[in-house]
Amino acid sequence: MKPLLRAALLGVLISVTTACQAESETAKKPAEAPQVQAAAVTVAKAADAVKAENPFVRAVPPGQPNSAAFMVLSNGSAVAHQVVSATSPVANTVELHTHTNNNGVMEMRQIPQIDVPANGKAELAPGGLHIMLIELRQELKAGESVAVTLTFEDGSTTVVDAPIKEVTPPMGGMKHH
Numbered sequence: 157m158k159p160l161l162r163a164a165l166l167g168v169l170i171s172v173t174t175a176c177q178a179e180s181e182t183a184k185k186p187a188e189a190p191q192v193q194a195a196a197v198t199v200a201k202a203a204d205a206v207k208a209e210n211p212f213v214r215a216v217p218p219g220q221p222n223s224a225a226f227m228v229l230s231n232g233s234a235v236a237h238q239v240v241s242a243t244s245p246v247a248n249t250v251e252l253h254t255h256t257n258n259n260g261v262m263e264m265r266q267i268p269q270i271d272v273p274a275n276g277k278a279e280l281a282p283g284g285l286h287i288m289l290i291e292l293r294q295e296l297k298a299g300e301s302v303a304v305t306l307t308f309e310d311g312s313t314t315v316v317d318a319p320i321k322e323v324t325p326p327m328g329g330m331k332h333h
């Protein structure tokens with residue numbers, strides 16, 4: 157290649173690259189501002205979008221170490237939400253659990269989150285999803301109620317006041333792990 161031609165090509169290359177950079181820099185700035193504004197308007201707290209319906213906690217006799225809370229989580233928004241943890245003053249440890257059928261034996265296991273689909277429900281019921289109350293600090297008498305605090309994926313929280321009820325254990329009992 158002749159030196160003159162090479163210099164000319166190099167010149168073209170440099171001018172193309174700088175033009176591209178200049179273009180993308182200016183293109184970025186006006187696009188960012190409206191996006192941030194739209195997000196602030198449409199994003200609602202998960203705790204406001206998800207309602208806990210018909211909550212209850214299983215009554216247990218004194219000396220029983222564990223119990224569970226059940227409810228229907230109803231998501232009225234077009235965004236999926238997740239319960240990522242729960243706490244309660246009546247238990248030392250609170251975990252999110254599900255039941256799985258392991259070769260005919262129903263077993264409970266901890267799960268990292270409970271999904272509440274957009275415009276949908278998550279049903280926590282005996283034999284299925286539940287909030288496990290482990291190492292109870294007190295007797296859970298039917299007729300009283302228990303506060304259960306749910307924490308969602310965005311850090312927002314809901315306190316659910318769950319009445320204590322007598323619940324017949326599901327088939328397979330309460331085998332833990």
Ligand SMILES: [Cu+2]
Nearest residue numbers: 253264286288
């Ligand atoms: Cu459990």
